[in-house]
Amino acid sequence: MLAASLLIASFVIFAAVYLAPGNPLSALSGGRALPASSIRVLEARYHLNEPFLAQYWYWLTNVLHGNLGISITLRENVSTLIGSRIWTTAGLVLYASVLILLFGIGMGIVAGLRPGFLDTSTLVVTAVSAAVPAFVAAIVLILVFSVKLGWFPALGNGTDLVSNVQHFTLPAIALAFSALAIVARVTRTSIREEGEREHVQTAVSRGIPARQLIRRHILRNAAIPITTISGITIASLIAVAAVVETAFSLNGLGAYLVQAAQSKDLAVVQGISLVLVTAFVLVNLLVDVLYAVLDPRVSLGSRAQ
């Protein structure tokens, strides 16, 4: 299933660019008219004279060998260009994921276990922050924490580990902002639902200590919906990172994708789309594996079929 969806995704990405209006030769020549002989040479070199499926096949085999083509604007290997930027994006998404798991789930658990003021205020705060797009969060964070307070730099990557963490803190918060609220809300609801279950109420009346009760009976069962929503939101960060990287002028894959889309550098668009879709599918796969670890019934069920 994983291989199938990646194969089809690669086909869609290739076909979309193939269908793009404009002649690839005029892009190569920079719009100048070419003599017929050089057109023939170029067509043969880039397999442009062959049918669509054959072209796809050439492209796919190249991709599998790590060759994603050449950027028209930078005249460099797309793989090299991606390789130099991938860690910015990976670091940013990872940092934001940690924030989401730590604070999103943490807030949700606290609100779910403590009805009353804390719960109500969490609900209100998350209802607002769930609606804040990453780029709006970005400008507010820049305004408050780098312009007014001067705690963090507003733009750019860092140079060493410490300055990297400093440079990535505001972007990671902007990226995590709305996802964190969604995770907190879902966590709260599932904690509340599990807490009201009969077996939990029975355990309460039997005098099981609260700590044990929460860990064994509430969290264990609430873990499945929490994993689902965390997986969905973290996977979606991979694409939203493009917005945050642009807002903070970070030198990542997403910002590069946007620049390439603006300048119609289609080889780069293809390459980065493929990398991002692959990452997206892999995160979803990881979540599926986690289900089986968290809930033995999942793997038992699939074996029974």
Add this chain to the structure above:
Amino acid sequence: MSAAGGGAQLSTGMVVATPVTRRPRPLTGLRGTGVAGMVSAAVIAIATFVAIFGPLLAPYNPNLPNLSLAWVGPVGGHLLGFDFQGRDVFSRLLAGAQSSMLGPLAVVVLSMIAGAVLAVVAAWRRGAADAVISSGLDILFAFPGILLAVLATAVFGAGLTAAAIALSIAYMPYVARVLRGVALRERSQPYIAALEVQGSSATVICLRHLVPNLLPLIVAQGTIMFGWAMVDLAAISYLGLGVQPPQANWGVMISENQTGIVQGYPLPALSAGLCIVAVVIAFNVLGERLFAQAEAAGR
């Protein structure tokens, strides 16, 4: 609770008349969504009104630059001051509502229609058709909405149309998955079988009976998706791939005035951001309430 109506039935089978205390029927529609739901609906109504009449309401020409007024703060008649080109920010907000609301509307309508058709066909035919549709949708799940929109604008040129169509395709599987589950449950209800026995055609049953029963859920899902679409399309415009300046749009306004944040003139960018957040909160809250209502009614 069930005995609150006309009479209480005892175990002997005797019906004892009890005073008729009419239990208030659960509120349906907007009134059932509570205060928060109605406030949200009001915000949405205002935003819609501005989206339709915004260009007429704007006190000044939203596209007329005057560089000598660039970054000037609020002064008499100009509530929110001027942007980086000296254009009236308030007028641009009003004029920008149109493209900011129209894009999400197109995405919601397109993805809901396509998703509902696929869900109903899958649930009605079941078997092979369901398998094909479901696995096709699973593959579409591999494309995050923003990524598909960026890809589409790279290929077909920047603009709202390409981005909106791409987002509709990316949202379709979410619609179809939710509706398919409910449509399958509805499909096995006795009333559908009764209609089939009576000789109604599949199209008639689906259009006149099945889809109307799915409608509350479709409306709820569409409301929530409007918020998502608004965020994603504003992001695309912010990235310079959607609505093109100088046309007014809330996403565009944030990107073109972002330098003001660092230079000490945050108002133009912030006010556009606030418009987006307010409208998205309204759609989220109302959608959530409608969803809870639709689910409660479905049980």
